Amino acid sequence: MSLDNLSFDDPDDELNVFSAYDLVLSYRDITDLDWGEVAERRLIEQRRGLVVLQATVLEDLIDDFIMYLADAPDQNAYYEKLVKKTMGPRVEKLEDLMKEKGLNDARGKELIERLKRIVERRNLLAHGILQLQPVENVKLPLKKAFELEWVIVDRRSGVSQRLSMLQLRKDFYEVIDCFYLMLSYMDHMLKIAPKPKHFKGGMYLTLPD
Template sequence: MRRKGSDLVPDVNGWHCAFRTPDYPDLACSYTVDWAYAGMLDERNVRSLEEMSVDVVEVSFDDDSDEPLNVFSDYDLLLSFHDTVDLDWEEIAERSALDERRGLAITQSTVLEDLLGDVILQLERPDDPETRRSELDQWMIGKRLNRVESLLASSAPPDADRSFPREELWAAVRRRNELAHGNITRVISEAYPRADGPGKTQRVEWHLVDRRTHGSQLITMAGLREDVYAAIAAYTSLLRWAAANTGDYRS
């Protein structure tokens, strides 16, 4: 049988061809294939496909390098710029690990900040809660905690005021501020003789230096873990207190 007018056209299942034969003009025949060579298509279909084609260009994901990136301090970049010494990649990895864990502690304190805002709304019972919430969103955690204490002092039952976990909360606030406003710096001590044999020992420490007071304190991974746990404990204590007390009175 000879095919007549057998154009391949795109179809949901592949390429579709419908045709009739001179021997059986009333019989419609068709077939579908998964693929087609350009030579099997007429010029009109090829031109249509070219017009429909899309060349995807990744604009944001344009980095072909496999080299890992790290967070640099201003001191690292200064050394690199002046080519004084090679960058200490071990130091950069350590700083990145400390910064990541410090970020966890700060983030947990931010969740505590949100809960304090909810407690203020429960205590104040404002006529327009959404407007008041928008105002509270501009407050830092210390200001929110001060507001809660003010509300408790003016209108709370004595038991609610006494049971409020203020010391635990203020400790979390102070630690959050220390972590958020500090720079992490590597400190290498002078080598000193080993106590248990020949040779010397050199201590490598990381210190958190407050940008406001310039005070310095040792910072460790284990200590930061305790900071995260303390922030979680403060959040849990406030949540339990709120569940037990905020529905009992109005400001």
């Protein structure tokens, strides 16, 4: 017996997103829809998605730090509440606990600042509006060639900034470097932080023998 899915009724499985600027140019018959832009959008969307995805690896390690320092009597209940928080509030909670436990030394402050920077960047990449626009104001009809740039617009502030493939590569590796920094700080934390009574171990953080 064969099963047919009626939802898949489009013989052409390719669908592309065009910028508003591209649609205006097409409407004015100035140029055809820019398929080069479509290819660029796919590449830059893919790379910004990789940065956002890579940032999620920090969450479990942040949770380990929080669970260790909070040392809640009911570990399961505390963890259930913790994982409902987004990454930003988790970092804020970690910062509060580090101050409370006397871990606000230079290394601790550097770690928190790095995490905050990554969270801010991750949120912009995840929720910002990606669009293609001229580097300088362009007047119609077009009389000369002009440069374009991809920008990402913060939904809350409306501020835009250039988004480049090289910068996204740097963002990607900054997340990895921060993960290594957390692992290094974890060894430091285990030596100077108060020993927990209830914490039994996390995904990455285990109690020394």
